[in-house]
Amino acid sequence: MTGWFLGLIILSQTFMVGGQIFLKHAMNSTAGGSEAARWKRAAPFACGIGLLTLWFFLWLGLLSQVELSYLYPFDALGPLFMAFGASVALKERMTPRLWCGVLLIVGGLLIVGASQ
């Protein structure tokens, strides 16, 4: 695997995590009647949808280059990236129990990927 390809995989996961963070940010903001309040919610929502669209097409592009069984284990990076992203960007607290759950999911996804 080239460093370029690995970089694209990491970029795709970053787009996905970023998109979800923007969506969460939009859903957290309270809806108000004023124009400013509507923009406050619509702007992160649009950014979230935009990033998820970029992730979707980048992931499709990667899938067209390699086999699914090769790419699938990298999908397991998602929960790890999300754990870091949400704790940094949204200040969500990660407890040891949550880390344990995340690592179990990552481990399970890697086993599923290896079984293909």
Next chain:
Amino acid sequence: MNPIQSSARVKSALPYWGVICCALFVTASEVLLKMGVDDTQDLHSAPSWAEFQGLVSGWIWAGILCYIISFVFWLKVLKILPLNIAFNLVNIEHIFVPLASYLFLGEMISPMRAVGIAVVLLGVLVIAESYCRVEERA
């Protein structure tokens, strides 16, 4: 049980139902998209035309509809749960998709894949339990 306790219980159960509905609709979408793609596989000699035919297939449209419904449920879940917990709970789709592939598409689940699915389920349960603890403390 008094009405206040009852409504609190219903409210705390809502994210779980949302997560399960979201995962079920994603699963339905994956199965329907696979059926749609298989339906139009004989047209793959001309890729661009095949992709267009794929969109025409009713299975594909049903798959897209299920995906949109799952997204609506996802937004409702995001409104209530922290992103970290919601994102990891919805990983339960990695259990539903192989089961649906086995039931509706006749695909086999190898012992190794079954072990992986069990580990994912364990992780989802650990995260769900940690959310319950946070709720109890609140």
